[in-house]
Amino acid sequence: MNKKQGKQSIIFGAPPIITSTANIVGPMEGEGLLAGYFDQVMADNLNNQDSWEKCESYMLEWAIRKAVAKENSTIATVDYVLAGDLLNQLMATHFALRSLGRPFLGLYGACSTLAEGMLLGAVLLDGGFANKVAVAVSSHHDTAERQYRFPTELGVQRPPVSQWTVTGAAAVVLAYAGSGPRITAATVGKIIDMGIKDPNAMGPAMAPAAVDTLWQHIQDTGRQPAYYDLIVTGDLGVVGKTLVIQLMQEKGLDISQNYEDCGCMIYREDQDAHAGASGCASSGVVFTGYLYQMMLARKLQKILLIGTGSLHSPTSYQQKESIPCIAHAVAVEI
Known part of the structure; x- marks a missing residue:
């Protein structure tokens, strides 16, 4: 098949x-x-x-x-x-x-x-x-x-x-066997580069990649945003999260009611993290902790986790290259 x-x-x-x-x-x-x-x-x-x-x-x-x-x-x-x-x-x-x-x-x-x-x-x-x-x-x-x-x-x-x-x-x-939430679907992302060169502005750089993957997931699977209890991106922070909502609105979809970003869920405002969290462990610790426990408690039953990545390096930045970005999505359901 x-x-x-x-x-x-x-x-x-x-x-x-x-x-x-x-x-x-x-x-x-x-x-x-x-x-x-x-x-x-x-x-x-x-x-x-x-x-x-x-x-x-x-x-x-x-x-x-x-x-x-x-x-x-x-x-x-x-x-x-x-x-x-x-x-x-x-x-x-x-x-x-x-x-x-x-x-x-x-x-x-x-x-x-x-x-x-x-x-x-x-x-x-x-x-x-x-x-x-x-x-x-x-x-x-x-x-x-x-x-x-x-x-x-x-x-x-x-x-x-x-x-x-x-x-x-x-x-x-x-x-293959056991009990717990299941990965029912996935969408492989592609490189999206909007020409941003500031390595401090990773949220704005990655937001278009997140939107591209989410939009393709919707087109491929027929699952509208409301299918999920929560759509969550990896580490776009406050700025990137706002951009994702705006860019999806331009496509005619309002995801503001069931969308969150892991980078906005980890630190308190008074911890001075500025725009939020980033890093591999941003979506890692949020998913394996809070989100997984919410699923086991049946408080969340369908999640679309969209991992976002800024694929620059110190060398590419020094050579004044822009920042290529990627986003992959996995649908987790219980």
Whole structure:
């Protein structure tokens, strides 16, 4: 049976099940709006590690092991691990996976990596190529700042449109059998580049990609926005979220009543995150914590998670390139 739907989407014949999730965050995230939805809150951004990078690897390994343990299983039962982070050559992920001893596929979709991993994991399971897959992502404010912007020690002033990279890691266990929410459909995004060159303005850069994928999902599946209890993007922040609503209104659809952005859900206004949260862990910790628990409680039954990624690098920025962006969507239903 051909499971491709329309131009860019997939309808899964045997929808894979999200059997468990886990997350770990830094102290700033632990003091935010979703304080009660994290498995572990670290005391500081080093967590007894020698560097921020080592801390990020620790978080990612911890999240994977915790998610597997939550379903009363062992890491040996995981057929494949799909994981990624924001750092060059997926440094945090590669070091985290050293001790797990499982077949591994590294993914780089920037902040869209969780949705990309869930999409590909669902393909592996629905295709009969695996029985259980772990998907994981991480980001760390201080490692990301050091790579993409300035060393945190410099105390460089951030513009109002900038976002705060989430310190955290999240993992999802997908299985062919079990109980929990199911991934019923997905839409693969394409590169959208509107010519924005400011790496601080990631929300405005990524918003058109989110709209492009959402619109294509609607066209491919026939599911109108009202089909979902919640449509949630990854990390567009306040500015990007506003743009998504406006751009969808231009297409004749009002999504303002059931649309939210993970980047607007993590920090309190007085935490000075400026435009909101960003990073792989933005959608990661929101989905594996708050959203997953809301689904288990049947307070949300149908979610469309649209992971958004800004695919620039320090090199491309220095060469005055614009910012190519991507968005992938996964429909989760219970």
